[in-house]
Amino acid sequence: MSVQFDFRKELITIIPNLRAFATSLAGSFDRADDLVQETLVKAWDKQHTFQPGTNMKAWLFTILRNEFYTQMRKKGREVQDVDGIHAMQLAGHPEQQGHLDLQDFRKALELLPDDQREALILIGASGFSYEEAAEICKCAVGTIKSRVSRARTRIAEILGVEGDGDYGPDSISSQIIGVAPAA
C-alpha cells in the first residue's frame, strides 16, 4: 500500500521532465502530452518491474522513448507530414520580443536528425550521464558522445548561418557565445 503511494508520488515528480523530453521528440505539445499519458499508463501497468533504488527517471524515459518509436513505426508517413507542418509552426512568430532566441533554437533543434536531437536533450538538458543516455537509447556510450557532438556542431552551423552569413566554424561559435549574456 505505502509502496504504491511512493511510486505514484515519484511518478508525479518526474512528469515535468517527461513532458519536456516528449516535446522534444514529438514536436507538438499536444502530441507530447498524449505520449506522456501513454507512458504513465504503461509505467503503471509494469510498476512491479521497477526496482526501487534504481533510476526511476531513466526507467520512465526509456518507456516514453519506446512508446514514441513504436507509434512512429505504426503511423509511418503520417507522422513525418505532421512533423513537417509542426516544424513550421514552431518556427513562426519570431518577432515576439524575448522569445526570438528560443524560437530560433527550437527551429534549429527541429532540423536535427531524431537520434542526435534526443542525445543532445538527454545529456544537455535532462541531466543524464552518457552512460544513462546510452542505456535509454540502447546504444553504445561512444555513439551517444558522437551524436551529441555532431548535434552541437550542427546547431552551431544552423544558428550561425541564420545569424550572420558564412564565416568559418570558429567565428560562428563565437557569435553564439556573444548571444549568451542575454540569458
Next chain:
Amino acid sequence: MSDHESEDEKVQTGQDQRSQPSELGINAAIGKQLKAYYEDVASEPVPDRFLSLLDALDKAESASKTTNRE
C-alpha cells in the same frame, strides 16, 4: 578516447577528451539555450489530466484487487 568519428571538421572544443557535459566550454551557449528550451516545458506545473489519470489508475487497481479477494 577520441575515436574515428570526426566526420566533418573537428568539434569546436578541439579537445574531445573533455567529455563531461559540464565542461564543454565553448558550447556553453548552446547548453544554456538547450536548458531554456527544456525548462520552458519542465517548469510548468503538472497538468490536472495526469493527476486525474493516476487517480483513475489507482482506483481501478484497488477495485480489481478488492474484487479478486472476494
